[in-house]
Amino acid sequence: MSDNELYTYFKDRSTSFNELPGDALWGKIESTLNYNSARKPFPFLVKIGIAIIIAGITCVLLLNTITNQKTTTPEHKKILNAKSHEAIPLTKALETDEVIIATVNDTVKKKKRSSSKDKNKNKQAISILPNQSSQYIAFRPITDSLRDKKLQGNELTNTLPHKKTNAITQVMQGRIVVTGERMSKVEFDDLVKKTLETHKEAHGSLIIVKAPGQQTFRHKIQALPKPEPVTGILSQKDRIKGNNTNPGETGYVRFLKVRDTIISPENMKLNPPVDTLILPESPKTKQK
Amino acid sequence: MTEKELIAGCRHQERRTQHLTYEKYSPKVLGICKRYMKDRERSEEMAMNTFLSVFQKIDQYKDQGSFEGWILRIAVNCCLMELRKKTDFQMEISPDDIQLPVAATHDNLFEEDIDKMLRTLPEGARIVFNLYAIEGYKHAEIAEQLGISEGTSKSQLNYAKEKLKKTFFNTPNQKIVSHE
Numbered sequence: 085m086s087d088n089e090l091y092t093y094f095k096d097r098s099t100s101f102n103e104l105p106g107d108a109l110w111g112k113i114e115s116t117l118n119y120n121s122a123r124k125p126f127p128f129l130v131k132i133g134i135a136i137i138i139a140g141i142t143c144v145l146l147l148n149t150i151t152n153q154k155t156t157t158p159e160h161k162k163i164l165n166a167k168s169h170e171a172i173p174l175t176k177a178l179e180t181d182e183v184i185i186a187t188v189n190d191t192v193k194k195k196k197r198s199s200s201k202d203k204n205k206n207k208q209a210i211s212i213l214p215n216q217s218s219q220y221i222a223f224r225p226i227t228d229s230l231r232d233k234k235l236q237g238n239e240l241t242n243t244l245p246h247k248k249t250n251a252i253t254q255v256m257q258g259r260i261v262v263t264g265e266r267m268s269k270v271e272f273d274d275l276v277k278k279t280l281e282t283h284k285e286a287h288g289s290l291i292i293v294k295a296p297g298q299q300t301f302r303h304k305i306q307a308l309p310k311p312e313p314v315t316g317i318l319s320q321k322d323r324i325k326g327n328n329t330n331p332g333e334t335g336y337v338r339f340l341k342v343r344d345t346i347i348s349p350e351n352m353k354l355n356p357p358v359d360t361l362i363l364p365e366s367p368k369t370k371q372k
Numbered sequence: 373m374t375e376k377e378l379i380a381g382c383r384h385q386e387r388r389t390q391h392l393t394y395e396k397y398s399p400k401v402l403g404i405c406k407r408y409m410k411d412r413e414r415s416e417e418m419a420m421n422t423f424l425s426v427f428q429k430i431d432q433y434k435d436q437g438s439f440e441g442w443i444l445r446i447a448v449n450c451c452l453m454e455l456r457k458k459t460d461f462q463m464e465i466s467p468d469d470i471q472l473p474v475a476a477t478h479d480n481l482f483e484e485d486i487d488k489m490l491r492t493l494p495e496g497a498r499i500v501f502n503l504y505a506i507e508g509y510k511h512a513e514i515a516e517q518l519g520i521s522e523g524t525s526k527s528q529l530n531y532a533k534e535k536l537k538k539t540f541f542n543t544p545n546q547k548i549v550s551h552e
Contacts, residue, residue, distance in 0.1 A: 085541045090533055091505040097486045098506045101403035109416055110394055113423050114387065120428070121385070 251275055251295075260286060264295035272298040375439045382430045390427050397440060398423070401447045407490065407502050408451035418454060422447040448507060452499075452517050459495050489540055493532050500525055501532035 251264035262279045264272065276293045280303065283291055288307035294300050373381075373392055381389025401422050405415035425446050433442055490498050503509040503517070504525075514525045 085537055087533055090536060090541070094486055094490075094501075094505050098407065099403065100486060101406045102399040103402050103406070104395075104399050105402045105416055105419055109398070109420055110391060113394065113420050113427075114391075116420075116424055117385075117387075117390070117427060 251279075251293075253279075258288070259290040259292060262291070262293045264293070266296045267298070269298065272301075276301045379430070379433065379435075379439055382427055385427070390423075393426070394423055397443050400440070400444060404444060404447045405451055406487070407506070408448070408455060408499060410495075414454070418447070418450050421450045425450065448503075449517075455495070455499060456518065459499070489536060492539060493535060497528045497532035497535070500528035501536075504529050505533075 251262050254261040254263070260279070260283050262275065264275050267275070272293070272295050275295065279291060279293050283289070284305065287305050290302060290304045292300060292302050373389070378389055378393050378396070382393055398419065402415060402419045405418040405422070406412065409415040409418055422443065426443050433439065490501070493501065499518070500514055503514045504511070509517070511522045511525045511529075514520075515522045518525070
C-alpha cells in the first residue's frame with residue numbers, strides 16, 4: 085500500500101468521526117455566551133461613571149472660579165469697599181471663614197495682576213492688613229550661611245558684622261605701609277579710612293594699605309604749601325611813607341617790631357624774639 | 373438559511389442564528405476534536421471552545437474563504453493549543469521502534485473504525501498524521517503549529533504511516549485492499 089493510498093483511505097473515512105454533540109453542549113455554549121454578554125455592560129457603566137466624575141470635577145472647578153470672581157455677597161462687598169477706601173480691623177476681617185477665603189483669593193489675584201497701574205490699589209490693599217506694627221524681616225535661608233564663603237563672595241562677607249582687624253604699620257622715609265590680614269572689603273575700607281585719619285598729618289608721604297585678597301590702596305598726602313615771605317605783610321601805611329615798593333624786588337631788609345629789651349647775645353639765646361627775622365629769598369636761591 | 377444569513381445573524385449576536393450555526397457545523401467540529409483529543413469529554417470541551425471563539429470573533433472573519441473552513445480551522449487550532457500544553461512533540465521516533473500489538477490483527481478491527489486505528493499511534497505521531505493526511509497541512513505548517521522542526525514532523529509522519537501499514541495493511545487477504 086502506497087502512502088497516498090493510506091492517506092486517501094483515512095481522509096475518506098474521516099467523516100465517520102462526525103457526530104452531533106447534542107443539546108447539552110449547546111446549553112453550555114449558550115450559558116457562557118449569556119454570561120459574557122451580561123458582563124459586557126460593566127465597562128460601559130464604568131465609562132459612564134468616569135464621565136460623570138470628570139464632569140463633576142469640572143463643574144466644581146468652574147463654580148469655584150465663578151464664586152471667586154463674583155462679589156455679590158454682602159461680606160465681600162464690605163471688604164472690597166474697605167480695601168478701596170479704608171483699612172478694616174483684624175477682628176472684623178476674621179469674623180467668618182468666607183471673609184478670610186475672599187481676602188486670600190483677592191490677594192492672589194492682585195499678585196497676578198500686579199502692574200504699574202495697580203500699584204496704588206495694591207498699596208491700599210496692603211493698608212487693610214491689621215497688623216500695622218509688623219516689620220519686614222528679610223528671609224535668609226540658613227543654608228546660605230553654610231555655603232562656601234568663596235562661592236558666596238562679597239555678598240555674604242559684606243553682611244557679616246565687622247570684627248577688629250589686625251594690621252602692621254611700617255613707617256619708612258616718605259611712605260607708610262599698613263599691612264593687614266585677610267579681611268572683607270568693608271573691613272579693608274575701614275582700615276584704609278582709619279589709616280588715612282591716623283596719618284593725615286604725614287604730609288608728603290605715600291600711604292600704602294595692603295591686605296590679602298584686596299586691591300592695594302595707595303594715596304599720597306599732599307605736602308604743606310611753602311610759607312610766604314614776611315615781606316608780604318607790609319602795610320599800606322609803610323608804603324605811603326616811602327618805604328617803598330614791592331617787597332622782594334628791592335632786596336631791602338626790613339625789621340619788624342623791636343622790643344623794649346636790650347639785645348645782647350646772651351639775651352637772644354635765653355629769650356628769642358617772638359617774631360622771627362626772616363630774610364626774603366634772594367633771586368639766586370629762587371633759581372636753585 | 374444560507375451561509376451569508378448565518379454570518380450576518382452571528383454578527384448581530386442573534387441567539388437563534390447562532391444555534392442554527394451550531395446545529396449545522398457542530399458534527400464536523402466534534403469529529404475533528406475527536407480525532408485530536410483522547411476522550412469524548414475533552415473533545416466536547418474543545419468543540420464548545422470552538423463555537424465560543426466563532427461567535428465572539430465573528431467580526432474577524434473576512435468573507436474571502438468559506439465559513440465552514442474558517443470554523444474547522446478554529447477547531448483544529450483549539451485542539452492544538454490544548455495539546456501543546458501537555459504533549460511533547462519534540463520526540464523523534466524511527467520506524468524501527470514499531471512494536472506491533474499482540475492482538476493487532478485485522479480480524480479484531482473493523483475496517484471502518486479508523487478511530488481505533490489512529491488510537492494505536494502515539495499522540496505526537498497521531499496528531500502529525502491527522503494534520504498531514506486528513507487536514508492536508510504541509511510539514512512547514514505542522515512544524516509552525518506544533519513548535520517543532522520540519523524534520524521532527526517528517527519522522528513522526530513516517531513512523532505513523534509505517535506502523536499503520538504494518539499493523540493493518542500488511543496481510544495479502546485484506547478487505548481494505550480489495551476496496552481500493
